[in-house]
Amino acid sequence: MSPEIVLAIMNIVLAGMFGAVIGSFTNVCIYRIPEHRTVVKGHSMCMTCGHELGALDLVPIFSWLCLGGKCRYCKTPISSRYIKIESLTALMYILMAATHLSMFLDPMDMTKNIFPFIELCALFIMINVIIVEMMIMHDTGSSMYVLTVALLIDFAVQLCARVLTVVNSDASKELGSKITGWGIEILAGAAIAFGAVVIAVLLSNKPKELKSYLHDSKGKALRTSDLFAIALGGVIGIIPAAVASVVYLIARIAIGNGKNVKYLGNILAAGAAVGYFGYAAILLIK
Numbered sequence: 473m474s475p476e477i478v479l480a481i482m483n484i485v486l487a488g489m490f491g492a493v494i495g496s497f498t499n500v501c502i503y504r505i506p507e508h509r510t511v512v513k514g515h516s517m518c519m520t521c522g523h524e525l526g527a528l529d530l531v532p533i534f535s536w537l538c539l540g541g542k543c544r545y546c547k548t549p550i551s552s553r554y555i556k557i558e559s560l561t562a563l564m565y566i567l568m569a570a571t572h573l574s575m576f577l578d579p580m581d582m583t584k585n586i587f588p589f590i591e592l593c594a595l596f597i598m599i600n601v602i603i604v605e606m607m608i609m610h611d612t613g614s615s616m617y618v619l620t621v622a623l624l625i626d627f628a629v630q631l632c633a634r635v636l637t638v639v640n641s642d643a644s645k646e647l648g649s650k651i652t653g654w655g656i657e658i659l660a661g662a663a664i665a666f667g668a669v670v671i672a673v674l675l676s677n678k679p680k681e682l683k684s685y686l687h688d689s690k691g692k693a694l695r696t697s698d699l700f701a702i703a704l705g706g707v708i709g710i711i712p713a714a715v716a717s718v719v720y721l722i723a724r725i726a727i728g729n730g731k732n733v734k735y736l737g738n739i740l741a742a743g744a745a746v747g748y749f750g751y752a753a754i755l756l757i758k
């Protein structure tokens with residue numbers, strides 16, 4: 473094996489291990505954030521017997537496997553969610569590292585590597601924010617759960633497509649760059665809508681009430697409508713997303729925090745569906 477290949481494999485394995493560790497922290501965030509508990513202090517303990525967990529109990533993925541999914545002290549089964557989240561994060565980190573291999577192969581060239589490095593760090597953070605959001609939505613029974621899953625799948629498909637562009641074959645490169653192109657347009661549309669949502673939230677909720685917007689069950693209808701706006705931006709591409717965002721911004725500020733905001737959510741969901749199928753129809757006719 474050439475030294476480049478060895479180095480590439482080493483970096484991919486390291487990225488997977490790093491991902492598993494961050495996945496472990498992700499689990500802590502998923503459980504503690506809804507309870508308004510700090511995620512930086514405090515020891516981990518068994519949820520049944522309360523025994524403090526040692527270093528050997530906290531090795532991501534391996535501890536769960538070695539202990540057969542049971543607490544070392546009281547033998548109560550531990551949720552398989554821990555190992556699933558750790559494995560998912562490890563897998564996504566491996567995909568992300570694989571799309572940034574050139575950076576690892578020439579680590580000393582900062583002028584060439586600074587932007588890929590920033591991009592990789594942003595990807596690392598973004599994927600964990602999506603996973604934490606997704607699982608909190610799942611646990612609280614929020615209707616946004618489906619959308620966060622869709623976002624994660626979109627993210628994974630794009631990463632796979634970018635791995636294809638790294639693999640040296642013209643056909644896979646062409647397919648890869650096509651999917652990446654769509655993905656960039658979809659994410660940019662979502663980013664524009666996200667910007668509109670943030671501005672609307674800041675203007676219609678007083679900044680001090682932002683915390684209740686994020687936590688209270690009352691805020692659920694508001695958050696759902698806002699997420700539909702982001703999803704709408706995500707399915708229709710950059711230019712329609714910019715137009716839709718302006719309309720959303722005006723409607724959202726006009727309705728404010730009133731109970732009619734849930735109709736805004738429904739209308740946006742219908743708009744997203746029409747936009748998506750309309751866009752697909754236009755592509756098919758072309």
Ligand SMILES: [Zn+2]
Binds near residue numbers: 518543
């Ligand atoms: Zn226990």
